[in-house]
């Protein structure tokens with residue numbers, strides 16, 4: 342009897358971050374959708390830079406605050422200016438745009454926390470802080486702290502960028518801020534990230550790369566306070582920023598009637614914190630796969646896993662895993678991040694495809710060979726822990742053989 346009074350939706354999306362809202366906008370063209378978000382919908386503690394072409398393609402140009410022709414990467418002794426048409430977005434404005442579009446398509450958005458789920462009547466009963474709902478499909482877009490992932494112990498491997506910072510209101514000063522990442526050269530190997538919104542408002546945060554952890558951003562508060570006292574002594578923090586960008590892999594990317602999308606589904610590329618950009622790139626493919634599964638009423642784990650797999654190319658994943666392993670272990674080497682920035686310099690104008698996560702097989706082969714060139718094998722062996730080493734070396738060897746074969750083939754053609 343109770344079930345009858347429960348509100349029913351075709352799809353319930355838990356989490357109104359970039360993953361949940363992009364999925365809601367796309368899927369609401371065909372389905373009745375409820376989004377539940379534990380915070381005030383339309384707010385986030387992340388800050389996003391993206392690219393002019395993507396902002397235009399995915400219709401979020403209205404939220405662009407600043408444009409840059411390069412991203413500056415600095416390591417203790419190296420510099421790399423990654424050329425690209427970059428944009429910094431007003432993070433809350435991006436969410437506001439998506440909320441407006443979702444609501445215009447009839448999506449219901451409620452400020453309620455996901456608590457639990459139970460299988461019932463061929464679907465899922467979703468229990469929130471304020472009530473119970475029934476749905477055929479639950480999309481878990483609750484980010485890297487997803488309770489469903491934790492409860493089922495679904496994480497196979499994970500690394501993290503742990504971040505703490507703020508949107509700072511400051512005086513206009515002589516030397517403008519750029520979109521950049523630079524080291525504090527401290528014992529904890531902390532980096533500073535700068536995403537300027539305007540001459541007088543800048544997102545500034547400190548971050549660290551760590552292995553096998555979900556991290557705790559609050560641990561970086563002191564380092565951030567010290568950094569900001571030096572950088573902007575008269576600045577005022579007008580918003581908190583922070584979180585953990587987790588990358589790695591899951592044991593399962595879907596359960597019966599439940600699928601993980603965005604950070605909960607480990608969509609952030611290993612080695613770079615570009616999870617927002619990956620969601621932009623993948624949300625339409627994700628929504629198409631879900632719409633097809635919904636239409637066929639095939640919402641079992643196997644079918645939903647195929648939808649999740651369609652977002653992952655195996656060669657790209659292998660390459661990202663290598664770069665992820667290197668980027669985290671560079672910090673333990675004598676020159677800290679120098680190796681990484683040397684590699685970016687060796688890639689020249691083509692380095693941008695790494696941050697964009699846009700790879701061709703030729704690019705992957707070139708990137709591997711150049712990585713070999715700047716980081717001698719001896720150093721690789723001493724840097725990367727034993728449990729990761731066989732995979733990294735096997736992949737490096739495989740990509741090198743592929744590259745050599747392709748050179749020989751091209752010569753034979755001539």
Ligand SMILES: Cc1cc2nc3c(=O)[nH]c(=O)nc-3n(C[C@H](O)[C@H](O)[C@H](O)COP(=O)(O)OP(=O)(O)OC[C@H]3O[C@@H](n4cnc5c(N)ncnc54)[C@H](O)[C@@H]3O)c2cc1C
Nearest residue numbers: 356358359360379387390455484584603604615616617618
């Ligand atoms: C400081 C910072 C800077 C970054 N910079 C960039 C960048 O420049 N470019 C880039 O591409 N990426 C960047 N990222 C990464 C990017 O922000 C994430 O990859 C992206 O936000 C992931 O989106 P998501 O929707 O999957 O998860 P989230 O953004 O984490 O959203 C999850 C949502 O679920 C909600 N939620 C959680 N639990 C519950 C619950 N129990 N019930 C209901 N709701 C719940 C949360 O409140 C949240 O709103 C940055 C991240 C940070 C923290």
